[in-house]
Amino acid sequence: MSLSVFVTPRSFGKHSSAPLDLLKERGLDVRTNPYGRILTKEEMIASVGDADAIIVGVDPLDRDVLERAPRLRIIAKYGVGTDNIDLAYAASRGIAVTTTIGANTEAVADYTFALMLAAARKVVPIDRGCRGGDWRKLTTVDVYGRTLGLIGLGNIGKAVVRRAAGFAMNVVAFDAVRDEAYAAANGVTYVDAVDEVLATSDFVSLHVPLTERTRHMIGARELALMKPTAVLVNTARGGLIDEDALYEALRSEAIWGAGVDVFEQEPPENTALFELTNLVIGSHCAASTVQAIDNMGIMAARHVIDHLCGVSKS
Structure with missing residues (x-):
């Protein structure tokens, strides 16, 4: 069974295919946000069941959601704020949490x-x-x-x-x-x-x-x-x-x-x-430049690859 990555940010890979290419080159099965907006808690619960990794923006990842993701090994935050993630519960499960510090x-x-x-x-x-x-x-x-x-x-x-x-x-x-x-x-x-x-x-x-x-x-x-x-x-x-x-x-x-x-x-x-x-x-758009989006996507993808597959190529 291939490892599955669920990606919620709508801008992930929008301007460059590099972040998606990095994940797919390592044989990872990538599923992206089907709604074109921030997901609700209920939508997250319905989407994370088979995820080994989640690349997340500001969508909710509280305990209720994480409990529905039994295979989850890493949460790669697309940005730096983690207030939408239950860090304590993630730690208790041994789920790694990374951020893209410096990218934006x-x-x-x-x-x-x-x-x-x-x-x-x-x-x-x-x-x-x-x-x-x-x-x-x-x-x-x-x-x-x-x-x-x-x-x-x-x-x-x-x-x-x-x-x-x-x-x-x-x-x-x-x-x-x-x-x-x-x-x-x-x-x-x-x-x-x-x-x-x-x-x-x-x-x-x-x-x-x-x-x-x-x-x-x-x-x-x-x-x-x-x-x-x-x-x-x-x-x-x-x-x-x-x-x-x-x-x-x-x-x-x-x-x-x-x-x-x-x-x-x-x-x-x-x-x-x-x-x-x-x-x-503003519409929570301070980080939404072509360059920052590419930087965040590549960094988040590498965090996932490093954790699931071993060290990624720079």
Whole structure:
């Protein structure tokens, strides 16, 4: 019986056949997402019964799903966030879990800056106005020379720092684990609390995983600490921001704007968010570039091959 790989991300192998070719060259039977969207829990349960490996995006892999996959040996995450996977249960079963760290770092950092610029300069409402014949000039806020606050200074946070250098931004950061050598070499100032980042920054960008500790880490209290001309950006994980509190802060113009690529539910449940002109919304697409997709696909495929078949060819 051939080994079976179930692939859920819709973009896997979309621009290049290389990821699929790698799996098939090793004799693996590859099944892909038949729905053209994120799978529901019930659809996952119905799909994983014969899987020896799963290459997964944000589809649910909780205990109920994993219990229906008795042959499963590896979960290869197509990305880096693992909050959709029951890691404890996977470990208890001896199921390996890998991520594609680094594959989409530059793409996500680019999109972080795109959201910052779009929110600060009101790119979306200006574009919409012009298309409707309204050529009035809207007053906006600068990015150049302002203070950027990062909550989380891992690989993507550091990639954002590289881009901020071109805008002569002053960078402050909070992270539970400090890289003092990096900070000293790159002009980053660590602060002791998230509140200090929020109160002193013109732009705040989130780069932390979603855990019970970080869920709704940005709520009404935290938003009230921010400057009225500040912009909040989230390209990390949905659930870090209390979306109802964000709506109120943006509606009342307590902060200047926000750029959000990730939501607790996608599309978001609070459809009133769509009516805000000071919110730029993404469809969880920060990592969706041709290059990042190819990188993630190849890396995930190699993780599967390494685990099921032995070391893959570089």
